[in-house]
Amino acid sequence: MAVPSPRAPRLRTRPRWLREPVVTAAYAAVGLTVALLVLYPTLTILVESVRDGEGGLTLARYQRFFTSTYFLHTLYNTLLVSGIATALSLVLGFAFAYAVTRTDLPLKGFFTSVVLVPMLLPAFLIAFALILLLGRNGVINRFLYEVGAWLNLADPYALQWVVFGSHGVILAQTLTFFPMAFLVFSAALASIDPRLEEAAEDLGGSYWFTLRRVTLPLLAPAAFSSALLVFMFNASAFGAPAVLGGGRLFFPQASMLAPEAIIQILGLYDWGMGTTIAVILVVPSLIIFVFGEYYLKKRSYVTVTGTPTAFTLRAVPPTVKWTLFAVCLLVSAFIIGVVLVVVAGAFTRTWGVNYELTWRHMQTALNASRGSITNSLLLSGGGAAAAAVFGILSAYLFTRRPFPGVRVLDFTAMLPYALPGVVMGLGFAVAFGGRWSWIVLTGTATIIFLNHFIRRMPFGIRSGSSALKQIDPVIEEAAADLGARPVYAFRRVVFPLLRATVLGAFVFGFINMMTDITAVIFLVSPRWRLLSIDLFNAIDAGRLGVAAALSVIMIVSTFVVLLVVWRLSGKGLDFLRR
Amino acid sequence: MRKIIGSLLAFVALSGAVAQEVIVYSPFSDEFMQALARPFTEQTGIRVLNIVISTGESQSRLRAEAARPQADFWLSVRPAILQQAFDEGLIEAYTPAGADTVLPAFHYDEAHITAIGTYPLVFFYNTQAIARTNVPAPTGDWDQLLDEAYSGQIVMPHPATSGTAYSAVATILQRAIQGGGSEEDGWAFMGQLAQNVAQFTRSGRAPQTLVSQGEYPVGIGFYDAVWQLQQEGFPVEVVIPDPVFAEPYGGAVVAGAPNPENARRFFDFLLTRDAQDVLGRFGNYPVVAGAAVPEGGVEVPSEQVIEVDFRWSADNRSRILETFQEVTQAEPQ
Numbered sequence: 029m030a031v032p033s034p035r036a037p038r039l040r041t042r043p044r045w046l047r048e049p050v051v052t053a054a055y056a057a058v059g060l061t062v063a064l065l066v067l068y069p070t071l072t073i074l075v076e077s078v079r080d081g082e083g084g085l086t087l088a089r090y091q092r093f094f095t096s097t098y099f100l101h102t103l104y105n106t107l108l109v110s111g112i113a114t115a116l117s118l119v120l121g122f123a124f125a126y127a128v129t130r131t132d133l134p135l136k137g138f139f140t141s142v143v144l145v146p147m148l149l150p151a152f153l154i155a156f157a158l159i160l161l162l163g164r165n166g167v168i169n170r171f172l173y174e175v176g177a178w179l180n181l182a183d184p185y186a187l188q189w190v191v192f193g194s195h196g197v198i199l200a201q202t203l204t205f206f207p208m209a210f211l212v213f214s215a216a217l218a219s220i221d222p223r224l225e226e227a228a229e230d231l232g233g234s235y236w237f238t239l240r241r242v243t244l245p246l247l248a249p250a251a252f253s254s255a256l257l258v259f260m261f262n263a264s265a266f267g268a269p270a271v272l273g274g275g276r277l278f279f280p281q282a283s284m285l286a287p288e289a290i291i292q293i294l295g296l297y298d299w300g301m302g303t304t305i306a307v308i309l310v311v312p313s314l315i316i317f318v319f320g321e322y323y324l325k326k327r328s329y330v331t332v333t334g335t336p337t338a339f340t341l342r343a344v345p346p347t348v349k350w351t352l353f354a355v356c357l358l359v360s361a362f363i364i365g366v367v368l369v370v371v372a373g374a375f376t377r378t379w380g381v382n383y384e385l386t387w388r389h390m391q392t393a394l395n396a397s398r399g400s401i402t403n404s405l406l407l408s409g410g411g412a413a414a415a416a417v418f419g420i421l422s423a424y425l426f427t428r429r430p431f432p433g434v435r436v437l438d439f440t441a442m443l444p445y446a447l448p449g450v451v452m453g454l455g456f457a458v459a460f461g462g463r464w465s466w467i468v469l470t471g472t473a474t475i476i477f478l479n480h481f482i483r484r485m486p487f488g489i490r491s492g493s494s495a496l497k498q499i500d501p502v503i504e505e506a507a508a509d510l511g512a513r514p515v516y517a518f519r520r521v522v523f524p525l526l527r528a529t530v531l532g533a534f535v536f537g538f539i540n541m542m543t544d545i546t547a548v549i550f551l552v553s554p555r556w557r558l559l560s561i562d563l564f565n566a567i568d569a570g571r572l573g574v575a576a577a578l579s580v581i582m583i584v585s586t587f588v589v590l591l592v593v594w595r596l597s598g599k600g601l602d603f604l605r606r
Numbered sequence: 607m608r609k610i611i612g613s614l615l616a617f618v619a620l621s622g623a624v625a626q627e628v629i630v631y632s633p634f635s636d637e638f639m640q641a642l643a644r645p646f647t648e649q650t651g652i653r654v655l656n657i658v659i660s661t662g663e664s665q666s667r668l669r670a671e672a673a674r675p676q677a678d679f680w681l682s683v684r685p686a687i688l689q690q691a692f693d694e695g696l697i698e699a700y701t702p703a704g705a706d707t708v709l710p711a712f713h714y715d716e717a718h719i720t721a722i723g724t725y726p727l728v729f730f731y732n733t734q735a736i737a738r739t740n741v742p743a744p745t746g747d748w749d750q751l752l753d754e755a756y757s758g759q760i761v762m763p764h765p766a767t768s769g770t771a772y773s774a775v776a777t778i779l780q781r782a783i784q785g786g787g788s789e790e791d792g793w794a795f796m797g798q799l800a801q802n803v804a805q806f807t808r809s810g811r812a813p814q815t816l817v818s819q820g821e822y823p824v825g826i827g828f829y830d831a832v833w834q835l836q837q838e839g840f841p842v843e844v845v846i847p848d849p850v851f852a853e854p855y856g857g858a859v860v861a862g863a864p865n866p867e868n869a870r871r872f873f874d875f876l877l878t879r880d881a882q883d884v885l886g887r888f889g890n891y892p893v894v895a896g897a898a899v900p901e902g903g904v905e906v907p908s909e910q911v912i913e914v915d916f917r918w919s920a921d922n923r924s925r926i927l928e929t930f931q932e933v934t935q936a937e938p939q
Contacts, residue, residue: 098935164735164820185738192821274805274816281936295767295808297666378839380819396636471676553676554629554655562636565658569635570815570835 044431050515051429055437058422062441065482069455070310070447076458077303089304101282103308108278109194109269110262113201117258118251120202120359121209127352129217131344135357142360145367147207148586150543150560152267153579155200156567157366159271160373160576162191165380167369193276197284200268203363205261209254216250217243235345256316264309264448266290266546271567285309286450286546293454293550303458306451317446367583373576389573393581396574397562404542404559405585407473411480412537416530418481419488424518426489427496428504438489445486449546452483457550471553479547484537488530495529496522535593542586627653628868631664632681633769633810638888645880652868660809661687661769668696668860678869681857681876684769685719686776686919688856692718693920697858700870704877704894711908712854712893719916721854722876723890725829726846726906727773730814733841735823744824746845748781751824752795756802761813762826763806765930770810770828775930776919777851777912784849784912793933800934818842833889833900844904849912854893 045052080086093099124143127133161168169188176184228238266286293302377384426438456479460469469475507517545560552561566575643654691697699718712721729744736743741759763771782792813825814832818840859869875881886898
């Protein structure tokens with residue numbers, strides 16, 4: 029988009045990059061950051077995966093991957109689990125979005141809030157909570173056992189539904205990722221002019237006909253883009269398969285791609301095979317990302333007019349309405365159950381065996397992980413601040429001071445959004461871990477900070493550029509006419525208008541950094557441990573009480589930080605609903 | 607925001623300034639390490655930093671870091687793996703100050719191997735799961751585990767990532783050899799056992815967890831983790847197999863460690879009564895006379911303890927791991 033330069037035209041005596049040294053320097057900084065933190069680590073992974081022992085190149089590992097039953101089963105498991113979880117997420121996301129935007133259900137505000145809760149929790153926390161609920165000693169399964177015993181069944185365990193296996197991973201991933209589908213669908217539904225649907229019904233179309241022939245087709249692009257998004261996150265998920273998958277997936281002797289990459293590196297220290305799996309994991313994400321960036325944007329049927337149309341809720345058949353209500357209530361209750369069961373687990377002596385109340389786990393967790401907690405808060409706080417500010421600064425450069433080729437830079441800077449955490453973490457471990465020994469950052473806080481920063485900068489860029497589109501460049505021109513230099517104009521005029529956007533990007537980044545494991549699992553060191561990794565280790569070691577205590581600490585400290593930010597900004601968490 | 611970044615930088619600078627520390631790689635839990643560290647830090651002022659990492663993982667990590675070692679001390683390592691690491695130049699041959707107080711049964715002549723503690727490799731089962739599934743409780747007879755009734759009911763760790771599992775495989779092979787057969791017989795046994803194993807876990811401690819939670823009825827693994835879960839109140843019982851692997855574990859100062867002197871002092875400390883008493887509180891048996899044993903712990907009949915030549919284990923390790931993959935076709939999970 030060509031935006032007129034906010035400064036008055038001058039005689040073209042010098043080239044632009046000399047006339048605007050600050051802009052040139054800013055572009056140099058963004059370019060260098062992106063080259064060093066995005067391109068370089070990604071390329072080292074690719075190189076590492078084809079490097080043989082003698083310094084030559086080899087495709088042997090790819091050949092091994094695609095000929096070994098084990099690795100192929102890993103791939104099939106990933107595709108099957110992700111495919112089913114994506115389908116279920118779409119259905120649930122649509123049900124919630126439709127219920128909230130098109131019906132007059134009771135408790136709508138409650139549903140909209142609860143549906144966002146999974147986005148604030150670490151991806152593996154839901155998997156962990158499912159063990160507490162639906163493991164053999166889980167609350168629900170204990171209850172089902174009692175029922176079975178009471179009914180005098182031959183096998184009182186027959187009613188139990190144990191969560192370990194493909195079904196558990198699918199359930200956990202659906203609950204974790206359906207809020208994304210919900211957000212996309214509710215935005216799309218809100219922007220469909222309801223008069224289209226009314227017209228269809230006025231012309232005699234039944235409710236189901238209208239839904240099938242008008243509403244759903246209008247939602248096709250939204251469905252498609254959320255399907256791609258959710259599938260991308262599902263395919264690179266690590267938490268649920270690691271916690272619930274062990275040996276009981278569709279192809280039982282194999283795992284899934286992301287956990288497999290982590291086992292190859294951290295378990296077997298096979299950098300070649302680990303990076304190969306990472307590259308294989310990148311391919312679908314990249315295709316989806318490119319597709320989404322260049323194809324879907326042009327194909328949206330939805331037009332936002334800016335002035336919302338007068339909105340009347342449509343008459344929805346009672347059966348549909350109450351079915352939706354039941355679904356929403358059930359899922360919301362389950363999500364609340366997930367949070368409650370974790371809190372209960374933190375104060376219960378031995379889950380499933382001894383339900384005495386105890387402070388012991390909390391004490392143990394606080395003692396053992398005190399350093400990790402401060403590290404996580406510091407690195408996430410710092411990383412999120414840097415990502416928000418730098419991201420929005422880049423957005424300003426890209427939209428207001430473009431140069432030919434800026435789209436390439438924008439695309440590259442957005443890449444970390446599409447690249448799975450495993451890939452970004454592994455890329456950093458290879459690029460800055462001494463295997464290419466010119467920059468060695470292993471064991472430092474810097475490597476974690478930079479990884480946090482670059483992975484969440486895309487959100488700053490995206491929300492920055494959409495916010496900038498709503499700020500008329502005339503304001504900057506006015507500032508320039510009054511004699512403000514570009515830096516001053518940005519600092520005193522544009523930036524204050526973007527305050528809410530900066531805070532939104534900060535909050536999003538902070539939550540994601542606090543809860544991330546897949547990337548930082550490669551980057552933590554004895555001196556720089558993180559809360560999320562301690563939590564994952566506790567789950568892995570089966571120390572459920574301590575794990576629950578650590579989860580509570582994580583949730584509480586995240587919410588305290590969010591509350592502070594909220595108070596400072598005077599804004600709610602509305603940005604999540606955009 | 608500027609403040610956050612400022613305090614971040616201050617924090618980085620501050621933590622870099624603390625010189626007196628020792629970095630430990632060990633599979634012991636954080637509580638265990640902190641209980642060990644407390645008296646050590648009180649006596650010496652040296653801070654103990656640790657990460658919880660299985661022996662196999664730390665060995666690969668030490669290899670990868672050999673050019674720029676990140677760790678000072680490597681704790682809870684079997685003699686065979688110490689031997690192998692020493693041959694690769696990954697560890698120092700340091701004999702700690704208290705080595706002469708170690709009981710004769712746990713004494714090694716090699717300067718790079720000093721026992722620190724021990725616990726047997728045991729069979730364990732969940733009493734509720736056994737009652738539920740009609741799987742027979744294991745008796746301690748290895749051959750019994752081949753019974754069809756155990757199909758898909760056993761969990762054990764994977765030897766590529768877990769030192770525990772490697773000890774189990776070495777025991778199985780040695781049992782076959784010492785029983786008058788050949789290594790081939792041992793592999794045949796391993797192959798049949800793998801038919802009954804539901805999952806080869808990545809971590810040596812995962813089977814104990816899975817069995818304590820009733821996910822699988824029977825597991826093979828080291829006693830200390832079972833003991834700790836029993837203390838938590840889980841319905842887990844232990845059987846001492848015949849023969850039983852009860853080799854001690856040791857530790858080593860990492861070659862080229864960033865804080866070698868602190869690592870040596872930590873090694874000295876581990877053989878003091880203070881440290882050995884802590885071991886007993888976490889289900890480990892001490893190797894010096896008079897220190898506390900785990901409360902209510904099992905007795906290991908010394909005539910059942912199998913002699914495993916650690917040099918044989920060390921020399922054959924990569925071959926054993928490869929054959930294991932071939933025989934079982936299983937990857938760690």
